[in-house]
Amino acid sequence: MAKTINQVNYTETDLDKFALAIKQDGICVIPNVFNQELIEEWQQAFEKLFQERQKRPGGLAPREKARYYLTLPWIAPFANEEVFANRVVLEILNRVFWQEYVMVQLGCDIPVQGSDYQEIHRDFRPLFSEQIFTPAYALAINFPLVEVTPDNGPFQMARGTHLLSRAEGLAKIASGEIPMESFYLKPGDIIVRNPFALHRGSPNLTATPRPMIVMGYVIHWLHTPKVDLTLSQDYYQSLPAQTQQMLRCQVIEQLDINKAETYINFKY
Known part of the structure; x- marks a missing residue:
């Protein structure tokens, strides 16, 4: 399996700045986190x-016209602690969250040719x-x-x-005081964002699907019934105890490769 080697050795100061941007703007782009070998795999x-x-x-779960969601199975190469x-x-998570957190989601957003703008929305309701x-x-x-370009459906968000x-x-947003900004990314870049910020998907005008991986993390007490993680017992037991505690997941003897998509649309 390809290893995840950070392309940039970010300093503590860099990480502090990224976390501050997330708190203030609701989003931060961090370049070159994953190497090209891993992305290709x-x-x-x-x-x-x-x-x-x-x-x-x-x-697949339909997400409006010509847009899909796919929950990734916890098998190689997707089951990768790195x-x-x-x-x-x-x-970043340690700097932004103020209590213990858990991972609750691993999926993929996939607009294809013919997709349109999503309604501007949030992914969570206020507490x-x-x-x-x-x-x-x-x-x-x-x-x-x-690579995410202007033509293949960049993620759009209104900062702050x-x-x-x-x-x-x-x-x-309607008055133009806060623009809907498109975020263009190279393979290996990541976005860290607050899903409470107003955002939308944009049209993919190309003939090639645009897969965007999403990993979801929440404060440990937040109820998240609309997404799920399912891990095989062997894989779960191979993880360090600290990593096990970070995953809110169902552990079963053997994964069902024919399991239907469990995603439920959530937009607020």
């Missing part, structure tokens, strides 16, 4: 899995109400398996809207 495995899931009833527990990822600000209780790590009510954020 994931891309080849994804293409095979995507083709197989397309043929299977219930194999990805979901990568040093850079954990250093209490729009009028009560709370520190980050969920973070998403995204990384593409192909995680600090606003939904109505105020939408009003500022």
Whole structure:
């Protein structure tokens, strides 16, 4: 299996700046976290899995027109501790979260040709109400398996809207005060974002799917029934105890490779 070698040795100061950007802007792009060998390995495995899931009833979750979601199975190469527990990822999570956290999601967003703009949305509801600000209780790590360009469906987000009510954020976007910004990425780059910030997917105008991996992490007490992780007992037991504690997962004797997609659409 390809190893995850960070392309840039980020310093403590760098990591502090990334975490501050997430707190203030709701998003940060960190270049060159994963090497090209790993990305190529994931891309080849994804293409095979995507083709197989397309043929299977219930194999993909539809996300509006010509856009799909796929929960990745915890098998090689996707079951890789050096990805979901990568040093850079954990250093950022440790700086942003104010309590213990768990990983709850490993999937892929896939717009294909014919997709359109998503409705501007959040991935989580407020904990209490729009009028009560709370520190980050969920973070998403995204990384593409192909270069993200203006033509193949870049992720779009309005910076700072995680600090606003939904109505105020939408009003500022509509007036142009806060733009919907497109984020272009090279393979190996990651986005760390607050899923409470207003965002959307954009159209893929090319003939090639644009797979974007999403890893979801939440404060340990947050209930997340709409996503799930399922690990084989052998793989789970091979992990260090600290890593096991970081995963909110179902552990079973043997994975069901024909399991239907369990994703439920969540937009707020």
